[in-house]
Amino acid sequence: MQYKDYYKTLGVARDASQDEIKRAYRKLARKYHPDVSKESDAEARFKEINEANEVLHDPEKRAAYDALGSGWRAGQDFRPPPGGGRRGNYRFDADDVGDFSDFFSSIFGRAFGGAEPPRRRGQDQTVRIALDLDEAYRGVTRQVRVESSGNARTLKVRIPAGVTQGRQIRLAGQGGAGLGGGPAGDLYLEVELKPHPHFTPDGRDIHLRLPLAPWEAALGAAVSVPTLGGTVSLKIPPGSQSGQRLRLKGRGLPGDPPGDTLVTLEIQAPPATTEAARRAYRKLAEQLDFNPRADLGV
Numbered sequence: 664m665q666y667k668d669y670y671k672t673l674g675v676a677r678d679a680s681q682d683e684i685k686r687a688y689r690k691l692a693r694k695y696h697p698d699v700s701k702e703s704d705a706e707a708r709f710k711e712i713n714e715a716n717e718v719l720h721d722p723e724k725r726a727a728y729d730a731l732g733s734g735w736r737a738g739q740d741f742r743p744p745p746g747g748g749r750r751g752n753y754r755f756d757a758d759d760v761g762d763f764s765d766f767f768s769s770i771f772g773r774a775f776g777g778a779e780p781p782r783r784r785g786q787d788q789t790v791r792i793a794l795d796l797d798e799a800y801r802g803v804t805r806q807v808r809v810e811s812s813g814n815a816r817t818l819k820v821r822i823p824a825g826v827t828q829g830r831q832i833r834l835a836g837q838g839g840a841g842l843g844g845g846p847a848g849d850l851y852l853e854v855e856l857k858p859h860p861h862f863t864p865d866g867r868d869i870h871l872r873l874p875l876a877p878w879e880a881a882l883g884a885a886v887s888v889p890t891l892g893g894t895v896s897l898k899i900p901p902g903s904q905s906g907q908r909l910r911l912k913g914r915g916l917p918g919d920p921p922g923d924t925l926v927t928l929e930i931q932a933p934p935a936t937t938e939a940a941r942r943a944y945r946k947l948a949e950q951l952d953f954n955p956r957a958d959l960g961v
Contacts, residue, residue: 667766669715669728677729678810681720688716714763722814727770727842730783785811785839785848789831792822792852796859796869799826800891800916809850811839820852825917827866830854861889867922869915874931875899890914890924897926905930 670677673687694700695708702708718724790807802824808817818837826832831851838848856864863870873888883901887894892914899909907928915922935941 665766667711667714667764669718672711672715673719675719679719681814684716684719688712688720692716710763714767717763718767722840723842726785726811726840727783729839730786730842731770782845783842784845785841787848787851788838789851789853791855793855793857794822794826795857796862796864796891798822799854799856799864800824802826807852809837818850822852822854825867825921826854827916828854828856828864862891864916865925867916867918867920869922869924871924871926872929873897873926874929875903877930877932880904880928880930888924888926891916899928903928903930 670679673684673691675683675687679687691712692709695702695705695712697706697709700709718728788809788811790809792805792807794803799822803822805820805822806817807820808815818834820832820834822832831853834850834852836847837850841847861871869891871888871890873886875884875886878884879886879899880903881901883903884899885896886899888897888911890911895911895914897909897911905928909926909928911924911926913921914924933940935944
């Protein structure tokens with residue numbers, strides 16, 4: 664049999680609210696009612712619209728339909744999952760369930776009443792949550808809005824310190840509702856770290872480009888370096904070059920083990936915008952025998 668995309672039939676999104684579904688159904692039912700429409704396929708379309716509404720307007724039947732997954736396409740060959748087509752305690756608004764398709768019957772059964780409905784675990788859900796690096800470093804409590812089968816709820820969630828890009832935090836039993844008394848699915852919060860003006864995360868490690876004056880690089884120095892945990896002092900070895908990397912161990916995101924802050928040196932020349940600065944550069948050029956392009960043979 665063919666899979667039926669009830670959301671497509673009503674022209675609504677999979678996360679549509681109950682009000683949106685109701686409005687879409689009423690609009691289409693008026694358009695394709697056999698007593699009103701002159702289109703040749705009006706009766707068939709009207710039945711499809713009624714069948715889609717029968718499922719989507721009822722939270723339990725909608726949850727059962729959503730449990731099939733979102734990867735199906737209308738018209739795709741469909742085989743009901745184990746337990747499909749069993750009799751269940753569903754409520755039907757239609758006078759004659761026989762008017763519904765085989766696809767409908769494979770999920771909900773042709774008869775009503777009697778045996779218990781099939782127990783099915785609810786769908787797992789994933790919600791992305793955007794965090795500043797400072798929030799990822801220290802941990803934060805957030806209000807998270809979750810929508811399932813058109814119903815929305817808000818959860819208060821504690822995000823632990825040290826979460827990394829792409830990490831999924833599992834909240835057991837907070838996903839989609841189960842069917843026929845089946846357990847709810849799980850909710851996964853997927854962490855997305857916002858860009859930072861200075862720090863670039865790489866797992867638990869943090870990368871930082873550190874500007875240096877030429878004399879700091881040449882002579883060595885102790886310079887202040889920002890980290891997520893505060894400012895620390897870093898010893899610059901004499902003769903340091905641009906691109907050289909120094910490590911501040913344990914100064915990255917917390918964890919077991921904690922990450923490091925990796926500092927890449929970047930030598931910056933002072934601007935020669937004054938006559939005094941230009942004299943200093945000319946004097947330096949006279950006193951130092953230095954060709955930065957010697958390795959190029961020029």
